[in-house]
Amino acid sequence: MDLGAPAMIAAYVxxxxxxxxxxxxxxxxxxxxxTHTAWEAALEMVKHDVARFEKAQDHLITAVDxxxxxxxxxxDIDVTDHHQREPYILPIxxxxxxxxxxxxxxxxxxxxxxxxxxLTAIESLLVPPENGRAVRASWDHQCVREGVRALNRARSSxxxxxxxxxxxxELRKEKPPxxxxxxxxxxxxxxxxxxxxxxxx
Numbered sequence: 055m056d057l058g059a060p061a062m063i064a065a066y067v068x069x070x071x072x073x074x075x076x077x078x079x080x081x082x083x084x085x086x087x088x089t090h091t092a093w094e095a096a097l098e099m100v101k102h103d104v105a106r107f108e109k110a111q112d113h114l115i116t117a118v119d120x121x122x123x124x125x126x127x128x129x130d131i132d133v134t135d136h137h138q139r140e141p142y143i144l145p146i147x148x149x150x151x152x153x154x155x156x157x158x159x160x161x162x163x164x165x166x167x168x169x170x171x172x173l174t175a176i177e178s179l180l181v182p183p184e185n186g187r188a189v190r191a192s193w194d195h196q197c198v199r200e201g202v203r204a205l206n207r208a209r210s211s212x213x214x215x216x217x218x219x220x221x222x223x224e225l226r227k228e229k230p231p232x233x234x235x236x237x238x239x240x241x242x243x244x245x246x247x248x249x250x251x252x253x254x255x
Contacts, residue, residue: 100215103161107209110156114172114205117153118198120145121176125193128186136182143180150176157205164211165204172201 124142131138154173160166175194183189 100212104209104212106156106160107163107205107212110153110160111202111205111209113149113153113156114169114202117146117149117176118172118202120149121179121193121198124179125190128189133183133186133189139182146176146179150180160208163208165201165208168197168204169201172198172204175201 120142124139124146127142131142133139150173157166157169157173171194175197178192179189183192
């Protein structure tokens with residue numbers, strides 16, 4: 055009996071185990087790197103969406119403020135006189151144009167129809183009216199208020215998604231999961247984020 059055979063077999067087994075372990079490690083590291091890159095890309099997209107919603111909301115609120123000032127001063131001016139209307143109409147025109155551009159660039163979101171209704175209601179103030187009573191009768195304050203709220207809710211949902219993805223990314227950095235367990239990550243409830251001016255969260 056060759057006494058060296060068992061030792062050679064053991065050496066082969068050990069070498070094979072090391073090779074398999076090395077291959078598994080390489081595959082796992084590649085998978086983790088690819089997954090991490092995908093998560094980072096998704097996180098950047100959510101950040102971009104949040105910035106877009108914030109900008110659109112700011113312009114819409116500015117337009118609403120200008121519209122409210124116009125409605126407040128209607129009893130003191132002749133709305134059929136362009137020169138008297140101009141100081142109140144130009145701020146509305148400037149901000150509503152920017153708001154519409156930003157809203158058009160947003161991804162699909164719940165309440166988009168309500169926001170469109172608010173934009174249309176504000177734009178209706180730009181049309182030369184017959185008299186102040188006609189302006190007040192056409193002003194749909196409820197629609198405008200709901201539009202601001204809808205945009206604020208959409209913004210809040212993106213902030214919540216950003217916080218959620220950020221928390222999951224932190225967990226992955228602290229303890230990267232293996233390929234078999236990545237789908238099983240559970241994250242605790244993320245606290246509600248505060249929102250900007252105007253509207254509910």
